[in-house]
Amino acid sequence: MADMVTMDLVSPEKLLLSADYEMVVVPGAEGDFAVMAGHTPITSSLRPGVISIYEGDTEKDRIFVNGGFVQVADDKITVLAEEAIHVVDLNRSDLEQHIQDVAEDIEDATDDEVKRKAQENKDHLEQLLEALG
Secondary structure, eight states: OOOOEEEEEEOSSOEEEEEEESEEEEEETTEEEEEOTTOOOEEEEEOSEEEEEEETTEEEEEEEEOSEEEEEETTEEEEEESOEEEGGGOOHHHHHHHHHHHHHHHHHOOSHHHHHHHHHHHHHHHHHHHHTO
16 A cells, blocks of 8 residues: 555645545645645645645546645645635536626626626636636
8 A cells, every 4th residue: 555645635614625635636736736645834825726635646626726725744734715615516617607797796886896806706716617627
């Protein structure tokens, strides 16, 4: 059996995941990095992206995270995510419709603050859509 690394994924609401894996690829602020047993200790902020969890060469799970932090130490990964969503729970057609609706809201906005918030929402929805590949 391959050496394993323990990953805890925590969102503001609760502990979402705590399990052992062979390899976890994390969207760090400076780029994606893979973590396996024996990884050098590191702390990094997260950029919006997908955490990929592997068993051997097979991707077992994909989780979209929107910001937060990751710490690797002693064969343990702790991810503190501002938002975490399993990619399998996302629906492409719903996201595309929401993006279209928000784009219309941006066009119709007369207040700069309303327009800025709508644009942030659209950017977030597009990141979720990108996570679907």
